[in-house]
Amino acid sequence: MAELSLAQLHRSLDDPVLLSMNLLNDIASDHPRAVSFAAGRPYEEFFRVEQLYDYLGTFVTHLTEVMGLTDEEARRTLFQYGRTKGVIHDLVARYLETDEGITVDPDAVVVTVGSQEAMFLTLRALRASSQDVVLAVAPTYFGLTGAARLLDMPVLGVGDGDGGLDLADLERQVAAARARGQRPRALYLVPDFSNPTGVSLDLATRIALLGLAADLDLLIIEDNPYGLFQAGPATRPPTLKALDTQHQVVHVGSFAKTGLPGARVGFVVADQPVITKDGRPAGTLADQLSLIKSNVTLNTSPVAQAVIGGKLLRHGCSMAAANKREIEVYGANLRHVLAGLTARFAAGGPVTWNTPAGGFFVVLTVPFTVDDRSLRRSARDHGVIWTPMHHFHTGMSSSHQIRLSFSLLDDASIDEGLDRLTAFVTAEAQAPGRSA
Numbered sequence: 001m002a003e004l005s006l007a008q009l010h011r012s013l014d015d016p017v018l019l020s021m022n023l024l025n026d027i028a029s030d031h032p033r034a035v036s037f038a039a040g041r042p043y044e045e046f047f048r049v050e051q052l053y054d055y056l057g058t059f060v061t062h063l064t065e066v067m068g069l070t071d072e073e074a075r076r077t078l079f080q081y082g083r084t085k086g087v088i089h090d091l092v093a094r095y096l097e098t099d100e101g102i103t104v105d106p107d108a109v110v111v112t113v114g115s116q117e118a119m120f121l122t123l124r125a126l127r128a129s130s131q132d133v134v135l136a137v138a139p140t141y142f143g144l145t146g147a148a149r150l151l152d153m154p155v156l157g158v159g160d161g162d163g164g165l166d167l168a169d170l171e172r173q174v175a176a177a178r179a180r181g182q183r184p185r186a187l188y189l190v191p192d193f194s195n196p197t198g199v200s201l202d203l204a205t206r207i208a209l210l211g212l213a214a215d216l217d218l219l220i221i222e223d224n225p226y227g228l229f230q231a232g233p234a235t236r237p238p239t240l241k242a243l244d245t246q247h248q249v250v251h252v253g254s255f256a257k258t259g260l261p262g263a264r265v266g267f268v269v270a271d272q273p274v275i276t277k278d279g280r281p282a283g284t285l286a287d288q289l290s291l292i293k294s295n296v297t298l299n300t301s302p303v304a305q306a307v308i309g310g311k312l313l314r315h316g317c318s319m320a321a322a323n324k325r326e327i328e329v330y331g332a333n334l335r336h337v338l339a340g341l342t343a344r345f346a347a348g349g350p351v352t353w354n355t356p357a358g359g360f361f362v363v364l365t366v367p368f369t370v371d372d373r374s375l376r377r378s379a380r381d382h383g384v385i386w387t388p389m390h391h392f393h394t395g396m397s398s399s400h401q402i403r404l405s406f407s408l409l410d411d412a413s414i415d416e417g418l419d420r421l422t423a424f425v426t427a428e429a430q431a432p433g434r435s436a
Contacts, residue, residue, distance in 0.1 A: 036417075037404040037421070039408055041261065051311075056310055062309070081298060084290045086109065088306075088309040089109040091309050093106040093109055094317040095317045098317050098320075099320050100227070107286065112265075114256060115223065115253065116266070121268065122250055125288050132185050134187075136157060137157075140392055141392070142391055144223070154182070157393070185219060186250070188223065192224060196403040197356075198359045200237075200359075224252065224253050225254045226358070231359075250269065250272070257360075260307070270288075330358070333409060334406060337414055338355060341364070341418065362406065364402050366402065366429070370399055370402055375388055388402055389403055
């Protein structure tokens with residue numbers, strides 16, 4: 001029997017960053033009755049199988065009655081290999097203009113297999129040599145870190161500061177990297193209700209970041225999976241891409257949270273002009289990403305795109321309109337979690353938490369060290385699962401913070417989960433040698 005040594009495979013396969021998701025899935029499988037605050041999944045109670053047929057039929061009607069395709073051409077669009085950049089790129093562009101105020105040429109949109117592929121393609125294009133690095137606001141989504149690991153692209157952490165981004169530290173990190181002979185290519189961040197902290201950048205910070213990035217000759221990779229989920233009447237600031245006048249921002253989006261995760265449809269807006277070595281136009285960055293995609297996944301499933309396209313068409317290309325019920329659920333869940341924490345932990349005590357204005361996540365700070373072993377104790381002894389924040393920091397094996405995701409739960413599950421979480425925190429804080 002052929003046997004392969006892990007030491008002879010790509011070094012990322014033994015990296016804790018790539019193991020994070022598997023760890024959480026394994027613990028959830030081992031403790032199926034535990035209440036899980038770990039999974040950042042969308043609310044499931046509104047899913048209906050018949051919606052798939054409805055959305056698919058709506059898209060086919062759009063192809064034949066609006067786009068003018070024959071029945072044969074419509075069938076080919078769904079059943080055959082499709083356009084590498086996607087077959088709903090025009091609908092994605094309409095959605096971006098409707099919900100996000102982003103005006104973009106549909107040809108600058110590449111429809112991807114989830115936002116994960118969008119990040120991978122972008123980093124693959126930017127990683128031209130071993131000197132190339134990407135910066136990310138720490139803590140950061142481990143999907144970005146994992147993609148960079150697979151590409152042998154170092155990730156440099158940038159402080160989050162009080163407002164979600166320390167601009168002075170960004171400038172320091174870029175200068176230090178260049179002094180070491182590295183070439184910073186882009187800054188990755190989630191400006192709206194970020195994963196894992198739930199923090200959003202205010203308008204002044206967004207404007208200042210765009211100016212600084214231009215001065216530093218740095219692209220911004222803006223990941224926007226949670227932007228529509230504002231919890232309350234306040235108006236969120238424009239996306240970075242909506243404010244972008246210099247083609248500084250590569251905008252990554254996903255329909256996993258707003259459409260349906262099983263479709264695995266995301267996209268990237270990459271309208272940056274590209275030139276050849278001798279200065280001739282070579283299209284846009286989207287064209288280059290399409291070339292890479294054609295050698296990775298060929299194209300994104302046209303059937304999956306059709307389902308998402310049908311949902312867009314059903315709601316005037318507005319995912320805000322399509323997600324009215326979900327937005328209400330997430331806002332109510334956030335308020336329920338915050339009220340539940342206030343009721344269970346004394347004000348001014350050693351347990352604290354942040355108060356995001358929307359999204360899926362709250363971060364809890366506890367008076368003891370949190371690591372994967374304590375997560376296993378929590379699942380085994382108290383029946384509650386959460387995500388240790390050290391998974392979102394490069395090279396960190398423990399911290400004093402945990403991420404709570406509330407998107408998938410109902411009121412009863414939140415209450416039960418918080419009761420179990422309180423019991424876990426109390427036990428850990430009282431255990432010899434565990435408190436800070």
